[in-house]
Amino acid sequence: MNIALELLVKAALEERLAHLLLFHSGAVVERRQAGMYLAQALNCQRPREDGPCLECSACCKIHSGNHPDVQILQPQKASFGIEEILHWQEQVYRKHYEGKYKVYILEQADRLTLPAENALLKVIEEPPERTIIILSAQNAETLLPTIQSRAQAVYFPVIEKEVWIDSLDPSINRQEANEAFRLCGNDPDSAQVILELGVAKVKQWVNQFQESVQERDFLKVFNLFPIEKNEALIYLQVLAYQEYGDLRSPGSMLAINKTLDQIRKQANPRLAIEVLALELFRQGGY
Template structure:
C-alpha cells in the first residue's frame, strides 16, 4: 500500500524528519542502519526513501508514486535499487560479492544506486567483512540501507560507518486507530493492539477464528476461577483450554490474554476504568473485582508471568497450566 511521508511520519516522526531533511538538503548519507522491532515500518520507509531519491516528479521530498521510477521501485524491478534477503538462515558472503559486482557497473539511470539489506544481523562473519570493505570503498553515489531487529548482532565496525536510525514500536492507540480504519471492532482492536505493535500481524491474528475462540475460553476460565470450584476449573482446563492452546506459541498467547484480564481487574480496583482492554466485559469484570484485593491481583499477575517463563523453559504445558490454576485458586 502506497504511503506518503506525512502518513509515515505518524508512525516514525523522528526517522521521517531526519530522512526528508537529508533529501531536501541533498545530504544523503552513504550508509544507514534502520533498527527496531518487526512491524515498525523499516522496509516501507526504505522503499519510500528510494523513491524520493529516484523520482523525477517529486514535490519537495515527496515522490509522485506514479512515474516509471516509483512504480519500478514499488514492484521491486528497478535496476538501481537492490533488495538482499538472507539466503536460508543467513546472509552469505557470495550474496555480498554479487552485490559488489552489480554495483561496480555504472548505474542505469546515472542517479546512483541503493541497496537495501534485510535482516542485516543475519550476515555470516565473511559476509560482514565483505560488506565492511564495500562500505569503506563506496563506488559513485551508492547508498546502503541495512535493516535489523537485532542491532546488538551487528559488527561495531559496520555500525560506526552507518547513520543509525531507531524505529520506535507502534503505540497501541495508533495501532488501534489503524485497525478501526480497517473495520475491526473496537473491543477486538483494543485487545490485539495490547499483544502486538505490528499492523500486519494484528490483522493476521484477527482474521483467524482461533483468536476469537481463545478470547472466549479465557473469559470462561476466569468465571470458573472466581466460582472457586477447583475440580470444575481443572475439568474445563482439560476439556476446553488444552485442546485449544495446543502449540507452545498458542499457549503463550493464552497466558497473555489471561494476564490482560487480571490487569483489567486491577484497573477497576484503582479506578482506572479508561485503561480496560476487555471493554465489552466491563460488567463481568466489575462483578469479579469484588472478590479481589490489589495485592491478590499483583500476586496472580506474578504467577502468570512465572508460568510464561517456565513455558519458555520447556516445562510440560498441561502440568504447567494445572499448577497455575491451583495456585490462582489458592489465592
C-alpha cells in the first residue's frame, strides 16, 4: 500500500475522507482493489487502528462484490455516455441500504464524454452525505479541469510488467500477456483490453493497415471495417507504440494521435481512420 492510500485509510477510519477521489495511473485492477479496501475501511463493523478487519459481514460482502452500498461502474460501450451517468445519479441520491457509507467506483473515468462529465459535476457540487465517489482513470489529464480541481488525487506508480502479469487470471497465457503489454507501450489497462480482443486479432489489423498505407491501396482500408470504437482506440494506440515497422516519422505520429483524440471525442471511427490513411498516403507512408 502506498503512503497516499495509507493516509486515505486513516482519514476513512476517522470519518474525514474527501467525498471525491481521483485514482490515476498504475493499473485498473490495482486501483479497483484500493477502492474496495477503502470501502471496507469506511463500512467495517470492527475496524482496527490500521484498517478494516476484513472479517466482518460488511468487509466480506464488499470483498465478494455483494454489498448494496458499494458499486463499481464501468462504461457499457467504449465511453461513458450521459445516459449512464444520469441513471447513476438516481442511485446516488437514494438512501443507504445497510452501510455507513455509499461508495461508487467509476472505472475508466477518462472515457467520460463531455456531456457525461458535465452531468457528473452536478453530483460533485451537491454530493449526498456519507457518499464517496472514486474516479479511476489511467490518464487523469483527460478529465475536465473543474473535475480535477474538486478531487483529491491519488497517484499509483507505474506497474512493472511481471507484477501485472502475476495479477492476471492463471488461465491467461503468459506469452500472450507479455506481447499485449509490449504492443501498447507498457500500459496495463490497454494491455488488458488487447487480451480481451485477442493479441492475434490486434496484430492482424495493425499489419493490414500498415500494408494498405505502404501500398497506397485505399481499397484495402475498407477490408478493415466494421470495427467498434474501443477496438479503434486500441488499434491506433498499438500503431503509435509498436516496436516493429517504421512509425518514427513525427508527421505520422502526429496524425495518429490526432485521430485518437477525434475518436475519443465521439468522431466516427471508420471516417476518422479513413482520413488518417489518406493523410499517411499524402505523407508518403511511414
